[in-house]
Structure formats: structure tokens, C-alpha cells
Amino acid sequence: MGTITGIDDLILRASDGSTGNPQRLFYYRSGQIGGDDGYIARKTSSQPHSLWMYDGVRAGGAIPGAVSAPTNATQGGLLHNNPSGGRQLWMAAHVGQYAHSGMLVVYDRLLHIGGLSGTVTTAQTVGGALTRYTNGIGNIVFAEIYSAVGGSTSTITGAYTNQDGNAATIPINSSTLIGGSINQKEATLVMLPLASGDTGVQGVTSVTLTNTTGTAGNWGITVAHPIAMIPCQPYSGGCLLNYTDWIPEILTNACIGMFFFGSYDLFQPTSAPTSVGNVLLIEA
């Protein structure tokens, strides 16, 4: 284990001593996707928003096609370098500013698939295999909308393998709605609940809509492992995480993604949906 032994050690490594190999990853999200004028089109959601596709720096992930396991080389993640010399990589700080108050969730994007349809009411296969956090503990599943689905509200259910390797079903409730006026637009992210008692996911077999949303659009399923949750208070406090808060490990090959849980009007023209930040990673 590459323990950071204390504050002195952390400061030394952050200043490139003691093989800390610090990486300062500046990132920026413009609020636009593919250069569009999406401010108004995406304002309806009270759901978390995926930052995967937004234009910017260390940004601009492509819409996934077939199921795959993203890595630190996948565009859309923070594109960091893996640790060297047998050391571990730690996220020592995040400094950012977001357009609105809310919660930034930093996660390891373990597996994703796109190309699912908002009009198909039979099971749509997910599959694939995790390459990190393979025991499933702490992994979450969310649906991501890549191209607007229809205006009719539908519900997502699905079959997954839980942390014990047992088959399980995503329960249908108010958390699993897709389509309609709220969960329709691109970048909307719908966190899916797990069956009672489950603490994670080893894989997702398939997902099924209870009815058509009216438009096929393009949506997908992502399996992720949350790394850090950072409150963002743009009028007073920014979006800060440092060693007094939490120092999460970044696994080798991790694909560091982000989503934002903000207010109803996060993406409105008068509140530019931009975000900017800097992540400090050090080795130990």
C-alpha cells in the first residue's frame, strides 16, 4: 500500500518530491455539446446531469456504441497518467467553480453502452465485463440520455448481477422514470436504484422500458464507482475538496468522469452551464 504518511508527506509529494509525480488536471465544460446551443434545450431537468459529452478541455466524450469498458485513455474522462513504479494514485485536491449550487460527483466510469432506444419495450441487452471494482461493491448504475427520447413518461427496469453474484432486478419506482417533461433531454442522468439489500453491481444484463417514450432517441447504461462527492456553492465557496476532506484512490486505468446534481434551472440561459476545475493527483 502507498500510504501518504501525513501532511508533510502530502505536501512534499504535491511539490514533486518523494516520487509524488503530481498531475494537475485542468478541465473545462462549456455547457454545449458538439458546439450546439443547448442551454434552453436541456433546462427542464431536475435530474443529475452527466458531464460526459460537454465540450471543453478534458471533455467531449463520444456517445458510446457497443458496450465497452472505458479507461484513462478514453475521451470524456480526465485523461490522467497511471501511477508508475508500483505506486498508487491519490486524488489530493479538487478546486472548481460551477454555474450553480449543487453536488459534483466524481466517479470511475467502469462500463458504458449507448444506442438504446426510447421506443423499444423488449429487453435491450447491456452485457460487457468490468475491469475495475469487479467485486461490484459500491458500484452504481445510471441511465444516460445521449439524444432526446420522447415526451411520454416511461419507466426503466432491468436485470443485473449484484455484489454477491446473484441475479437481481432494478425495482420500478419514482427514481426510474425516463422520457416525459423531466427525463427527456440529452445529458440527463437517471440514477437507478438497486434491490433492497444490494450494495453494488457486478454487471447489467439488460434493461427494459415499460412503454415507449414516443421517440427512439439514444440512451445508454453506465456502471460507475463513485470516488468523491463535492458540494459546489458558486456564490460563496466554490467546489472544493482537499486533504482535510477525503483522499480517494484512483485505480490504474480509471476513467474519471463527473456528473452534477444541481437545481431545476441549472441549464438556463441566465445561468451559463459552464464549469471549470483543477484536480491534483499524487502518487505514493
Add this chain to the structure above:
Amino acid sequence: MALLTNMSDRVSAMTGGNVQTTIVQKRDTLVYIVGAANSYWTIPGLPGAAANPTTVTAPTRATLGAIAFTNPTGGRQKWLVRVALGAMINSAMGTIYDRLLHIGGLSGTVTTAQTVGGALTRYTNGVGNLAYFEIYTDIGSSSVTATLSYTNDLNNAATATIRVGGTDIQNRSHIAPFPLNAGEKGVKAVTSVTLSSSTGTAGDFGITVGHPLMTLTYGFQGFSEERGSAATSTINSLGGDVEILSDACLAMLDQSFSSLGTTEHYFLGMLNMVEK
């Protein structure tokens, strides 16, 4: 006691293995009353919804609905070093607590004593424990007095009252603590609860004994016309690290102090824990 002795010790613990991160997400349509609290025990999400309690039991981390964590190993202790919460709610207080004992299936129309009983398995001296009136299915619209008969931390029999039903607390997920009497520091056991008269609807309510561990304030981050805006809060070492007892049943509630424009409550949080 394996205490976290200083910030460097804390940094070392956070990167020394045996760390744990747990995400919590809850979403449902709830009835708000300004100043009243909502329990998330039976609300769907992560973790999944708990079943309504029936007979009195002492829940543990293995109980459905409990926030997931693993017990410490190797003689170490478990410490909650950080919580981050975000919610579609303004000006509120969130509380993470250890759910020590609960019972459900009590009636809002029964006016004789309804037995609680049971025995605590954690925080057994009662200090810091609170007894809550928790509603699982709406009770009636008549406001009545609920009288709790309990044993305090001094091993004395005592009673306490709150108003329930009507516009006080009536709806599913509403939860309210009973006050303590002068000189008391907590609740060791609950004998029974008695309603002064019928609320008009039986519903389903219960008594919960909990031990508050960590509280966070949601600031008023939005504008007044921007109802339902997300407010966020975090607590870290500046708020003090809190021990999580082995087998603790971690749960949460929050209490709003502002009027809200939405009945939808969407909550997202993360708990970070270390061992030493």
C-alpha cells in the same frame, strides 16, 4: 480507543487501506411541513427501501434499508470522517443516525397504551439516544397528544409528549423526536406510547430509538423564487470525526425550515469512513 490523533494521522488513515465510500440516493414524493422532519427509512433508492417495521426489533447494518458499510477488522474502530449531502431542499438540517430499535404497526385510532418494549444492543446506557414518533402510513387529520413512557439514562421511568396528527405530523415518512425532561441525557428503553384520542385514521406509525451521529445544514443556496433548488452541505474534520459502532444501522432524516415549492424530494449523499 484508536483515536485519530491529528490531521497527519487522519491523512494516513485515509490512504492506508480499510477505507470505505458509500453513496446514498433517495427520491420520492413526500408531504412537507415546515419544521417537521422526514425519515428516509422506507424511501426507495440507494440503499433500497426498508420494509415497514412490525414487531419491535433492534436493526443492524444487515437490515434492509440500512446504509451499507463493513464492520472494522483487526481490532480497529470505524470512523466517519466526512459526509457530503445535496438535496432539492432549502434551509434544512440533515442527520445521520444509528437506528437502534424500532417498531411499527401501531394505530392512530387506538387510545389505550400501545406496547413498545424491546432492548437496545448499542448505546445501551441511553446517553444521547432519542425516541422518535415515525409514520409509515398516513394517520388521521385530528391533532392529538402522544405520550411516551420510557426509561431515561438515569434508569428512571419518565414520560414525554408531542402533538401528532392534523397539521403537526400526519403523513408517511414524517418523524418527530420526543423531548427529554430536565436532567435527562437520553432514552434507554421505551415501554409504550398512548394517544390522547383518535386521529381519525389508523394508518401505521411506530416508535424509533435512534442515536444521532452527525448533522449537516443545507444552506439557502437558491433565490427565493427558485423553489426546489439544490442546497448542499458537507462536513469534514472541522465537524469532528464520529465513531461508527460495529453493526450500526446507519440511516438518515432531514428537517426543513423553509416552505418548499415541490413535494418531490431528491437527495444525494456520500459517506467516507476510515479504520484505525
